[in-house]
Amino acid sequence: SAAKTKAQGIIDDNAVAVFSKSYCSYCNATKTLLSELGAKYYTIELDQVDDGAAIQDALQEITSQRSVPNIFIGQKHIGGNSDLQAKKAELKNLLQSAGAV
């Protein structure tokens, strides 16, 4: 689908991609952690784009995860906010390998 092509493009074109919703504190926590580590990341606010729900459905097909935040580092699916927070020890290395820092 167009949404799936768009989602995959975002994943492929960015060292770090965060599929987010602007009002969501879990998404904010994810962005804060990445910013604290100096990481550059691409984020799309799915509540603010017309194809947001379609992109969420596409992500479910790609990752089996429909929730936000949906996080990719170096095209690798990390998961959600809890998954990212759990990886804090290795996160700097992951980001360096992906060229995000």
Add this chain to the structure above:
Amino acid sequence: SAAKTKAQGIIDDNAVAVFSKSYCSYCNATKTLLSELGAKYYTIELDQVDDGAAIQDALQEITSQRSVPNIFIGQKHIGGNSDLQAKKAELKNLLQSAGAV
């Protein structure tokens, strides 16, 4: 307004009241903490009722807070999830005084 009367009623009629949204992880964290302490609490999912936005506006008038979760214990405004988590040490006592445990 009708929404303000409804919101105030929920606050007044319950030892613990949580104004919530069903898809929100911060709201889930609040409910989990209360449940872990054995507290009985009333929750309304503002995304699942027709007057949800109106209730959120009413809560902003009552508490200056429009975000969810919006938490009351013994008719006292606690705040959001972060505020509740920060009160963990005294929370059991607060709940006992309110008759929620």
